[in-house]
Structures are given as C-alpha cells and as structure tokens.
Amino acid sequence: xxxxxxxxxxxFGKPLTVQDVHLSAPKPGEVEVTLEACAICHSDxxxxxxxxxxxxxxxxGHEAAGRITSMGEGVIGLGKGDPVVVTLIRSCGTCPSxxxxxxxxxxxxxxxDYGPLTMPDGSKLHQAMxxxxxxxxxxxAQTQIVKIAEDIPMDVASLIACGVITGVGAVxxxxxxxxxxxxxxxxxxxxxxNAIQGxxxxxxxxxxxxxxxxEKLDIAMEFGATHGVLAxxxxxxxxAKTALGRSADAVFVTVGAPNAYTTAPNYLATGGKIxxxxxxxxxxxxxxxxxxxxxxxxxxxGCKMGDVVIQRDIPWIVDLYRQGRLKLDELISAHWSLDQIxxxxxxxxxxxxxxxxxxxx
Numbered sequence: 001x002x003x004x005x006x007x008x009x010x011x012f013g014k015p016l017t018v019q020d021v022h023l024s025a026p027k028p029g030e031v032e033v034t035l036e037a038c039a040i041c042h043s044d045x046x047x048x049x050x051x052x053x054x055x056x057x058x059x060x061g062h063e064a065a066g067r068i069t070s071m072g073e074g075v076i077g078l079g080k081g082d083p084v085v086v087t088l089i090r091s092c093g094t095c096p097s098x099x100x101x102x103x104x105x106x107x108x109x110x111x112x113d114y115g116p117l118t119m120p121d122g123s124k125l126h127q128a129m130x131x132x133x134x135x136x137x138x139x140x141a142q143t144q145i146v147k148i149a150e151d152i153p154m155d156v157a158s159l160i161a162c163g164v165i166t167g168v169g170a171v172x173x174x175x176x177x178x179x180x181x182x183x184x185x186x187x188x189x190x191x192x193x194n195a196i197q198g199x200x201x202x203x204x205x206x207x208x209x210x211x212x213x214x215e216k217l218d219i220a221m222e223f224g225a226t227h228g229v230l231a232x233x234x235x236x237x238x239x240a241k242t243a244l245g246r247s248a249d250a251v252f253v254t255v256g257a258p259n260a261y262t263t264a265p266n267y268l269a270t271g272g273k274i275x276x277x278x279x280x281x282x283x284x285x286x287x288x289x290x291x292x293x294x295x296x297x298x299x300x301x302g303c304k305m306g307d308v309v310i311q312r313d314i315p316w317i318v319d320l321y322r323q324g325r326l327k328l329d330e331l332i333s334a335h336w337s338l339d340q341i342x343x344x345x346x347x348x349x350x351x352x353x354x355x356x357x358x359x360x361x
Contacts, residue, residue: 006117006135007341008125010057012050015342016134021059021125024116026072026139033086033145036154038133038358039063040341040348041162042189043279046256047128048345051281055113058126061134062088065148065157066360075142083152084145087161087310088129091143103143104305115139134341136360146314149322155335155357156321156328159190160314162305163355164328166277167194167254168317169306171202174275175250179203184240184248184267186210186231187255188220190331190355191277195252197326200224208240208248210267213351223327237266247272254278261286265298274300331355 004023007016026032044060046052064086068078078084090110091103098106115127116139132138148157167190171177183199185192188211199207200223208227209220217228227243229236241247247269253260256278264274265288280286293299306313320326333353336344344356 002137003120004136005338006059006132007061007338008057008059009048012048012056016048016345018339018341020120021135022118022120022122023135023137023139024118026070026116028073029075029142030072030139031068031075031078031142031145032070032137032139033064033066033084034069034137035064035066035086035133035135035360037065037158037360039158039161039163040344040356040358042256042348043162045345045349046279046281053282054128055124055126057119057124058112058128059117059132059134060128062129062131063158063161063163064131064133064138065154065161069137078142078145078147082147083150083154083157084147085157085161085310085314086131086133086138086140087144087146087165088131089144089305089308089310090130090141093143101309102307103309104307134338134358136338146310148314148318152318152321153329155332155359158357159328159331159355160317163190163331164194164317165308165310165313166306167191167196168198168201168326169308169313170195170252170254170275170277170303171198171250173307173313174301174303175252175273177202177204177250180205181249182206182244182246182269184208184210184251185220185225186251186253186260186264187278188216188225189254189351192252192254193220193223193331193354195254195277196220196223196225201320201325206244208243210236210240215352219354222330237263240267249273250275252277256280258284258286262288265292268298270296270298272298274298276300276302332357335359
C-alpha cells in the first residue's frame with residue numbers, strides 16, 4: 001500500500017501532526033490525484049476545533065487541485081496526467097437529490113472511516129469530508145473532480161473547489177439575482193469576496209459589504225463592493241440602507257456567526273431573500289420574529305456549496321477567470337508548505353487572510 005505524507009488531526013483543538021500514512025489504490029469509479037495545492041477553508045478549522053464533532057484521527061482539507069496519477073475501473077473521460085480540481089461534493093447520481101440536479105444534497109451516505117486512508121499500523125484514519133486533502137495524494141470518486149485547462153495555475157485552481165463556487169454559486173444558483181437588484185454580503189472573507197464577485201457578475205446595482213475589520217472592507221471594494229459598512233456599529237443595517245437607498249433584495253451571510261444570522265433580516269427588503277451560507281458550530285442558535293417574514297413575503301434559503309453542479313459550474317467559472325472577469329490570483333494571501341500547515345492555520349484564524357494555500361511542489 002502506498003505511503004504518503006499528510007497532516008493528521010489526532011485531537012480537536014490541537015496542532016496537526018505531519019506524518020506518513022497509507023493510501024489504498026482507487027476502486028472502481030475512483031481516481032487518485034497527486035496534489036499540487038490545497039487551500040485552507042474556515043470549514044476545515046471549525047472541524048479541527050471540534051465545532052461539528054467527527055471521527056478521529058482524521059485528515060481534513062477539501063479545496064484541492066492536482067493531476068490524476070491512477071484510475072479505477074469504469075472511470076471515463078479522464079486520463080493520467082490530467083489537471084483537475086478536487087471537491088468534497090461526492091454524488092451518487094441516482095438518489096432523489098442527484099436526480100433533480102442537486103448533487104450537493106446527495107442522500108447516499110459516505111463514511112470516511114472506511115475510505116482509502118489508514119494509519120501505518122493499519123488502524124482507522126478518517127477521510128474527512130470525503131476528501132482528506134491535507135496530504136500529498138487523495139483517492140476520491142470521479143464525481144468529485146473536474147478536469148481543467150493546462151494553463152490554470154494549481155494554487156488558483158484549488159480555490160475554485162470550495163470558496164469560489166460557494167460564493168459565486170450562492171448568488172447565481174441560490175439567490176438567482178437579477179440585474180439591477182441590490183445585495184448585502186455579511187462577511188468579507190474568502191467566501192464573502194466571491195459572493196461580492198458573483199453579485200457584480202450578476203449585474204447587481206449596489207453591493208454592500210459588512211465586516212468587523214476596516215481593512216477587509218477595503219479589500220471588498222477591490223473585488224466589486226460599491227460600499228462598505230463596519231459591523232461594529234450599533235445599527236450597521238441602517239448604514240447599509242443609506243448606501244443602497246433602500247433595503248436589500250438579497251442578504252448573504254457568509255460567516256459562521258449566529259449573531260450575523262440574527263441581525264440579517266434587518267437588512268432585508270420586502271420580498272427579499274436571506275441566503276444562509278456560513279455554518280455556525282453545532283448547537284449555536286439564532287432568533288427571528290417569524291411573523292415578520294410572513295408579512296413581508298421574505299424567505300431564508302440554506303445554500304450548501306453554492307448549490308453547484310461542479311461539472312456545469314466549474315468550467316464557466318474557470319472561463320470567467322481566463323477572461324479576466326473573476327479575480328482569483330488576488331484571493332491568495334500566502335503560500336505555505338505542508339510542514340508549515342499549523343502556522344498557516346493560525347494565520348487563517350486571525351481573520352486577516354483571504355485564502356492561505358498549501359503547496360506540495
């Protein structure tokens with residue numbers, strides 16, 4: 001069984017251990033990808049801190065890109081050496097959700113305890129989020145990958161696997177924003193910046209970014225926000241309404257903060273939508289006055305991974321990048337080696353980073 005280096009979580013809230021682990025060969029319908037880049041997402045950090053529980057020991061990481069090095073039986077349309085984006089979206093293609101075009105809600109369970117990874121002594125090693133990409137190589141289902149062009153840098157490609165498709169997809173797929181509508185994006189981190197870009201591409205009239213840090217609002221303007229509002233004020237929604245001249249047609253909550261969800265309705269216009277993107281820790285609660293939603297014909301919509309169909313949406317997102325209409329290079333804050341992963345995670349936790357990327361070559 002091949003040996004690879006990976007960053008293993010042995011306990012929640014503790015540093016990762018970079019060590020040798022075993023990776024089995026791909027089974028039918030699976031591919032092995034030798035990774036060149038893996039970005040660090042706040043979802044990885046929430047898991048690592050124990051916010052959502054999970055099985056340990058485990059390998060996290062799910063925003064990845066690399067080249068195919070091996071394939072199981074039945075894999076079609078791909079070949080060794082192909083550059084690909086690797087996502088956590090593992091879809092069976094036959095359940096009710098998959099058959100109605102919603103693979104992000106696939107109802108066929110996958111237990112990473114029985115995936116391709118094991119510890120050197122043969123004991124369990126959990127493949128977190130069906131990916132386990134804080135590692136030199138992964139084995140994933142063919143449905144989790146999308147082939148990309150040779151000229152797309154791997155560090156950029158890794159971002160597309162989650163943060164980009166989640167932000168852009170929330171606007172285009174979940175909110176279905178139309179030209180001339182107004183948007184508020186709560187949280188100007190990696191996903192929020194891509195929601196801002198999605199709103200710009202969709203033709204939003206005005207886009208208000210809301211964040212706790214002034215420097216992040218400055219960055220939001222570079223990505224297409226027309227106005228910035230500090231969330232530290234007593235009533236930031238009033239400032240947003242002043243900037244828009246009205247309330248927002250769509251409010252995107254891109255941070256996992258319960259209070260952000262509690263205050264989100266204050267930004268919303270009659271008939272508007274709150275798109276729930278950020279995921280608070282298990283047990284965290286927000287509160288609403290339900291009658292207000294009914295009276296104003298408003299709605300709250302959960303949005304997992306931008307409601308994307310990766311084989312449909314990643315190619316056009318890549319094309320937007322190649323045309324210069326989608327900023328991706330500018331999303332990268334810094335590059336790190338696998339041995340520096342704990343430092344990279346600590347830097348991400350400060351909130352100052354857009355996306356930190358682990359490079360394997």
